[in-house]
Amino acid sequence: MRLGSTPRRSPAHRPPTRRPLARLSAVAAAAVLVVAGCVPQEGQGPGETPSTGQSDNGGAGSGDGTTDGTSGDGQELATLGTSAAKDLPTDPAEDPAYAAYYEQDITWGPCDDVEGGSELECGTLTVPMVWNDPGAGDIDLAVARHAASGNRTGSLILNPGGPGGSGVDFTASAPFLFSRPVVDAYDIIGFDPRGVARSAGIQCLSDEETDEYLAGTGDMGTEDPLEEGLAWMKRIAEGCQQDSGELLPYLDTYSAARDMDVLRAAVDSEQLDYFGYSYGTYLGATYADLYPERVGKFVLDAALDPSSTLDEISAGQAEGFELATDAFLEDCLAQGDSCPFKGEPAEANQQLQNFFDSIEAQPLETSDPQRPLTVSLAQSAVLLLMYEDGLWQVGRDALAQGMQGDGSALLQIADLSSERQPDGSYKGNGMFAINAINCLDHPGIADQEWQAKEAERLAAEYPTFGPSMGYGATMCAQWPVPPLREPAPISAEGAGPIVVIGTTGDPATPYRWSQSLAEQLDDAVLLTFEGNGHTAYGRSGGCIEEAVDAYLLEGTTPQDGLTCSSGG
Template structure:
């Protein structure tokens, strides 16, 4: 459920190759720029009031320092909230000050889990409208276990290279044994290299950190924009601290009631739908689509390209474009329809035996650079997801799921099916009790869903809005992951009017 942060780097990377086309893609991000009548949140609650035993954390002052023109600080929180006098960890925070008189802070999270909130805030001019940036300090934080906060570490960069490039659809007993061994080594590495932190990177604990951050920022209630997995984090916060909920926008909702198998199945279906939409666009808008004359033929061509790479990886410098990397290279630009042009370039060149563009897309998904990995998102997503829900299908039972997954996604089904075994190697164990998320008593929470969202299917946003006692659903009819800031003025205005004025959109607003 990665958000657009990695995709931004993809676009920048391709600017030289695609020139004006990619520049136009860049211009399409960011919300509207309407005129608003700002209304402050109520301030009748003591922002520093703390749960028993946590007073020293809620009373801390953030010491801001300059970091490339923005403000940076570190927040201190307990590793284990059940033992507040025990070991402490730090949370990296970045603030982009408001351009005008601030209503307060808007805390943001880009998803993942594992995405960097500090990078999200740093790119606020790209992600959020001028109106939002005028009225709010945009504040991002790297959730515990991620980025520049006290971080999860599982393997060396070379080992992570091998893990990401691994066979996504093993077939022979030897191939299955190799993939299973790599998974076990990865899980054991997280525990060995991260220590007790591996037991304390749950979404519930990250939500508790967010309330400590709210207090340190001096806000009585939380204003928050969360995308993708950030909607789960925001909904969890609302369940834990309903009286502290100010104006929350959850874009690309996660259905927090689903088990991991159902989530994987529905994501497989979502990415197949997105791939078909991409191919249809190619067929409908070009004189002769390089993939074929109709959608089914185009899908078959994409699958043939992936199968060929799986059978015979393409040499790219001193590396190889493997089947695993090709999968990431294809799904990355499916997150936003504006980036389909990048996928066409990558597939066309791969057809000709050049895997450079597809490998670069895969690297951006994994945050891999020429100098190694720029963050630990690939490790954090494993540790956090598996701590939240350690359920896993035994490796020997994965083939039992092939039929339903291939029906949902003929192209990607087996990749997602094999992913069901991933958490079997996790060593993390949380002491947090599972939550039934209702957020009773919270102010209205706006959930934005996109009808053909591949990563967080529209039905998830519908379900989340229904599960939240005060949920309000705003729907965008369109392609790509999440709905705000992708050119739909109706969605942008609804979100911005709510955040700035407090005007709640009509439940069921369709854009």
């Protein structure tokens, strides 16, 4: 059923009014991490075929789910290692060797280090570090609960995406994310996945080094931008290896999905009720494939296509963010004099490129004399704004200030993107965890010459962010652990019905990925939000929310093909 327009948001779905930058902070915490990389880096651009001397850990294909070590167009993929969590001889929930994990209870107490977490309770869940060797040591996962405020019907597990997003921090936003009836009925539970934030979070650079990395100001001893990017990736990999080398091979999504089954047992649920955003759809689909009989109510919003290779993900995002930039500029021009860009959309796009070029030549002064706005930071800020069209006014104002010579507002947005705090420390470790997880989960094309040609194509076709999204597989070649998973469809036969949601103007997870996942799953329905920005639930104006809430609260499966519009 197609709804040509959406109803006004009902009181049950209306979130409290928040200041624009406060709202932006919530967006940053929930969805800032791009699936294929943390932020645009100056060192990831087109150019000569790199000579890395590293193993061939590569990037993309047609996403048809071939499982013979090649991409859909016949290109050879990187050589794979083996996940310790994919294939186990027994169901751990029924195996005495795992009984101590599955029989544990979470001791809930205050959340002392969660901003806005006064309504939360926090605890710890212990899981095996190596799933096929439960005697090899443990990991303690941080868990948070927003207890049901009414008649409790169960627990709803969340993942905010990333990979690398903190589910503990995200759960503090539960009253803003969900309608009152859902908050009344469910204990809403988030966790920091292994290697993320409070759950044995990996650390790879000092705060000072991270500043240099994000600003693109570190002297890596090379004049070539690509070689500089490779040097940074190697430096990050070496730092991660030194800090967390024992853990790095076990940060794949298969392992995280196994952990989630222990969490299911710890909250006394026979089936897992789950809401995953962005990368969280990949984690949820992986769980459903491993444990189809334990799938309860599952909502996967802004899907990642499991059959995609790393380069295909990069290409999809380069296109998605280019289209989002075009939509932002068209909207800006429609505002008249308040828009810092002038003329036709193509002219506005060129003005934005010229602005970036000018900052690359001469960084802008900011309110912090020690931190000028570099082109890397400016692009990070603009990229973050593409996640939420409700923040485009913030973007217009920040860009207007920047084009008048003051980079303070854009720097503030860039800092929100990386979770940099006023004292110079970083709240999370998402920019490192995303590399650790993605490089394990997504192999790509091993041919370095192909990589160079693909990088040139992305830069030419998608000039805003395409130059920073090439060579993903080459970057992962620096990682100390090989990829562990083939790109392949997920059917989760026996699970369902699963609700998949896609947004037509989603820059980070293009709509066709949600279509693809819904087609792959054995029993799924696809909901479509016609709008801009990343994810749909909580942003659609009421239509998507009402359909999903009826599913969560009453078990009413939405009609497959339901389409909601952001228009009035």
